[in-house]
Amino acid sequence: SSLQLLSQEEEQQIHPLLFGVELSEQELLIALKNNIASNPSYSRNWLMLGSFWENTLQYDSAAYAYTKAFELDTTCVKCKQQLAGVMAIRGMVKEAIGFYNKTLSLDSTNTTARIQLARLLKRESKFKESLKHFEWLLNKDTTNFYLWEQVGDCSMRIDSIGKGLYSYNRSFELNQANMPLAVKLINAYLQTGIPPMFYIEVANIALKYDSTYVPLIRAKGYLHFLSQDYKTSEIWFNNALELGDSTRFTLKFLG
Helix, strand or coil, rough: CCCCCHHHHHHHHHHHCCCCCCCHHHHHHHHHHHHHHCCCCCCHHHHHHHHHHHHCCCCHHHHHHHHHHHHHHHCCHHHHHHHHHHHHHHHHHHHHHHHHHHHHHHHCCCCCHHHHHHHHHCHHHHHHHHHHHHHHHHCCCCCHHHHHHHHHHHHCCCCCCHHHHHHHHHHHCCCCCHHHHHHHHHHHHHHHHCHHHHHHHHHHHHHHHCCCCHHHHHHHHHHHCCCCCCCCHHHHHHHHHHHCCCCCCHHHHHH
């Protein structure tokens, strides 16, 4: 909904006619614009209009509305956060990061803004900066397997293999059905040079949840290959091939 930025009580105070009736997209837009016409200096009206435009994928218009809201109330945390989001979508990464930081300077407890910033920094290969935010979030929720995985991803990308391996293990303990994570964990172990016999169980555990996940089947075949158990390795690479895996890696080691 384009009205999710405010509580229902706040929304009803702004425009009671928007509630209890079904409005078309065009009717809702007209109502929101009428709100602004009647009270153009009220930042919430612009915020709601920006949300409407964002929800309808009109990001340039959304950015305009959020900017107007921000100009009217420079202490508005939601204005900065929403503006940062549409800037990121529009490819204005530097500006988006700046507004996310401004959002957090006003409210450091805003976990939504922080995770959005952390994801953006990670997407832009700013792994050290991203890691700091993911670790902050993790300190608030140590049982979140997603956050442990993100810390692992960032750590591996800055060559902090020990931290990456530990984080992947914690994430896998919390969610053993995460098949892509199981592959990441195995690859992390491979980088350490630890013999496969000590972590092949990761593949065995994960495959109980999905016995057809090709990347993990391929990894299990490779672990048996490294252990010089070629007969078993051949079985697993053949399984991958039968499931449609014709990658160069599988063909090479099966051969």
